[in-house]
Amino acid sequence: MWKSAKGVWLFMLIFILVTMAACSSNTESEDGKxxxxxxxxxxxxxxxxxxxxxxxxxxxFEKEHPDIDVKITPITASEGDYFSKVALQMKSAETAPDVVSEDTFMLNSDANAGYLDPLDDRIAEWEEWDNIIENLKSGVTAEDGKVYGVxxxxxxxxxxxxxxxFAEAGLPVPWEPKNWEEVLRAAITIKEKTDGVTPLFMQVGKANGEAVSMQTxxxxxxxxGDTLYDDSDKKWVVESPGLLDSFRFISQVYDVEKVGPDFSVVMSGQSGNVAFQQLFPQKKLAIALDGSWNARNWAENGAAPIENVEEKIGFAPMPTQNGQEPGAITMSGGWAWAIPSKADMKEEAWEFIQFLMEKDNSINRSLTDGNLNTRTDAVEVEEYVNRPFAKESQAxxxxxxxxxxxxxYPAVSTQLQTVVEAIATGKLTPEDAVQQYKAGVERVVGKENTKVAE
Amino acid sequence: MHRKAILFLSPSWILLLLFFITPMLLTFGFAFTNLSLTGTDAANIQFIGFQNFTNMFQDPEFRISVFRTLIFLLFSAVVGQVVLGLILALLMKEKARGFRRFIGVIVIAGWVTPEIVVAFCWVAFLSDAGTFNSILQGIGFEPITWLFTFPMVSVIIANIWHGTAFSMMVFQAALDDVPKSVQEAAVIDGASRWQIFFRVTLPIVKGSIVTNMMLVTLQTLGVFTLIYTMTGGGPGNATQILPIFMYNQAFVNYQFGYGTAISLVLLVIGTVASLLYMRFMKVKL
Structure with missing residues (x-):
């Protein structure tokens, strides 16, 4: 076909050049925006x-910024896969998006990996930053003390x-338990006084991943009063009285008093849906320790609508162990807008984030997706606080x-999930679980990065 | 002439080198690093020697995963697919053509179905409110949570269903090649049917059996979609075989280096199993 080797080489060269040109990215859309x-x-x-x-x-936004064309590109994936995909995208300047939604739980890792741009200079000049709930700001601050997301x-x-x-079993309504003991007592009362009802649901199945670590x-x-990780000396706390007591509580619920759900329910990855879309609406579940977002299921357009839901279901704060200060606690997560370090339109990205965080836009978003708002002034908006359970959840x-x-953390969390499931199914005693957890974490983070709390 | 040959071969060589050999060598190298998808380690990749391997062998979950992998391999590949495939092939031998076709198509249907579809079919069949439980209830039995109570058995059966046709086809081809004259000679010498099978037929198709066992073993060691879809490696870790364990370490815990180290172990298991078959059957490939 080709007379000479030169021809072949020439063809290959052209082929490669054409292919490479096709691969390169282009941030300008057709109309020059x-x-x-x-x-x-x-x-x-x-x-x-x-x-x-x-x-x-x-x-x-596009009307205000006529030179910008906003391209929304959702990634449909499970949470874990989303993190992998986003991390891979952010690794290269060719594929890095300009604005990325980051789970606060991954924010620190991605910041450490150098995927994200610190926002400190930008928020210093942004008045709205003061309107963001102070507590949530620690969730977007990485180990280096810089802010990486809004x-x-x-x-x-x-x-x-x-x-x-609760009324059927003669328990007080509204319910506000003062300590763990009262939660357990209520579950036992339900077990004694009602029939065919699951008293207390807590995620313990490894299939539910992070939910086991965070919600339970x-x-x-x-x-x-104990924690997983000591920020002051940057060490993982692998053994503490609080950890043992937490394990004991799980063992009490699932193994000793047997007030937990059936294992076939709780071990499946669908257990959350079963609990909130089937058991609660059918009055077959009395108490569940879980997240505020579940209220969405019962809304008019939710998966299992319940009429006048606030008369039938309540949302009580989770008490501290013995009712010690501050009386109740919640773990909090949520998402943040961030700018990848390899983004090529950082200024515009920041404009867009500011725009999304304007009061009206921010609240409209919360009204659409049913999550909690991150602005302090959200509670002044009637439409927002009038949603079922919004007031409690926000408080x-x-x-x-x-x-x-x-x-x-992700690797440590996996260790937690393994031992929690083993405790619930009675395969490990709480004491042995602490030892197994300790050995596991020491292996994952290195023994020098762990410590034992008195 | 010789130069021209090199020239024409060079694109494929370059492609192989670029996309096949380099990643293989990289994988081997990464197994000795702290490569991670995110976190400080992602920005600062380091050579950590055998630490991934020492961690692995200290991890009780890893050991159990290896054990589960071997169980899965033994029952779904060796006992299930190979033996069942051989039996099917023998039963179909010298039967009427129509019959062979009919049965053949049914068995092969399992094989041509994509793994993810197979997994969905089995979930639909075995799930709590699935087909099987509906049938059981119809004839008066209590429903059983198959995927929860018998997770390993469930995935093993699903994998056998999916893979047996391959073995069957390999054996059919091998059995068809056994010369009739040899068998007739054995009959004349007074050999019983069992003797003919074990002393005559089996030694002749031995090579095919070993090849098939190796292929099936390597394929089974790579089963991921089926189990991940059916049980996600659970309940608990009951069906967490090595590929799932590897995925969890690499994509759930983001420890890529550790994940690659596990993949090397998987490779070793495959190699050892293959060598054992060859040794055991006294076959040289």
Whole structure:
């Protein structure tokens, strides 16, 4: 075909050049506008953030900034896969988005990896920063003390309980337990006085991943005064009285008093849906320690609508172990807007984040997706606080605690999930569980980075 | 002439080197680093010697995962697919063509179905409110939470269902190649049916059996989609075989280096198993 070797080489060279040209990115869209890429996680069928974006906010922003074309590119994936995909995108300047939605739990890791740009200089000149709930700011501050994100949504956790079942069992409504003992007593009373009802639901199945660590173990542990990680000397606390007591409580619920749900329910990755979309609406579950977002299920357009839900279901704060100060606690997570360090339109990205965080936009988003707002003035907006359970959920943020801002946290969390499940199923005693957890964490983070608390 | 050959081969060599050999060597290298997807380690990759391996062998979960992998391998690949495939092939031998076709198509249907579809079918069949439980209830039995109560058995059966056709086809081809004259000679010498099978047929198809066992073993060691979809490695860690363990370490805990180290172990298991088959069956490939 080709007369000479030269021809072949020439063909290959052209081929390679053409291919490479096709691969390179282009931030200018066809009409000469600059393209601003926004990446967030879409849960799939019901994408409330997309609904919010499509409600006209994007047009509004583009009208204010005629040279910018906002390109919304959701990633439909499970949480874990979303983090992997985003991290891979941010690694390269070719693929890095301009604005990224980061779970506060990954923010620190991604900041340490050098994927994110610190925002301190930008927020210093931004008045709205003062309107963000102070407590949530620690969730977007990395180990190096710099701020890497603007909290966009938040959540709190507490005790969901069925007012109807409580009334049947002769328990007080509204319910506000003062300590763990009262929670356990209530569950035992339910078990004795009602039939076919699951008294107390707590996530303990490894299939539910992070929910086990955050909704169950940490909700207990951070109410004992102990923590997972000591920020002052940057060491993981692998053994503490609080940890042992938390393990004991889980053992009490699942193994000793047997007031937990069936294992076939709680071990499945669908257990949260079963609890909140089936058991609660059917009056078959009395108490569940879980997140504020579950209220969404019962809304008019939710998965399992309940009429006059606030008369039937309550949301009580999770008490500290013995009722010690501050009386109740919640773990808090949520998402934040961040700017990748390899983004090519950082100024515009910051403009867009500021725009999204304006009071009206921020509250409209919360109204669409049912999450907690991150602004202090949200509670003044009637439409926002009138949503079922919004007032309680928002109030619990006052005592919000955050997960350790350390990039070994995901690996440590896996260790926690393993031992919590083993305790619940009776395979480990709480004492042995502490030892297994200790050995596991020492292996993952290195023994020199751990310590034992008295 | 010779130069021209090199020239024409060079694109494929370059591609192989670039996309096959380099990643393989990199994988080997990364197993000795703290490579991570995120966190400080991602910005600062370091050579850490054998630490991934020492961590691995100290990790009780790793040991259990290896054990589960071997169980899964033994029952779903060796006992299930190979033996069942051989039996099917033998039963179909010299049967009417229509019959062979009919049965063949049914068995092969399992094999041509993509793994993810197979997994969904089995979830639909075995789930709490699935087909199987509906049938059981229809005839008066209590429903059983199969995927929860018998997770390992469930995934093993699903994998056998998916893979047996491959073994069956390999054996059919091998059995068809056994010369009739040899068997007739054995019959004339007074050999019983069992003797013909074990002394005549089996030694002739031995090579195919070993090849097939190796292929099936390596394929089974790589099973991920099926189990991940059906049980996610659970309940607890009951079906967490090595590929799932590796995925969890690499993509849930973001420890890529550790994940690659596990993949090397997987490679070793595959190699050792293959060598054992060859040794055991006294076959040289």
């Amino acid at each position: 600059k393209e601003l890429t926004v990446v967030y996680r879409s849960p799939g069928s019901v994408d409330s953030l997309m609904n919010f974006f499509e409600s006209g906010v994007i047009e509004e 909290p966009s949504t938040s959540d709190s956790r507490g005790l969901w309980y069925s007012k109807e079942l 173990l940490e909700m207990l542990l951070y109410g004992t 619990y943020l006052e005592n919000a605690q955050f997960r350790p801002a350390n990039d070994k």
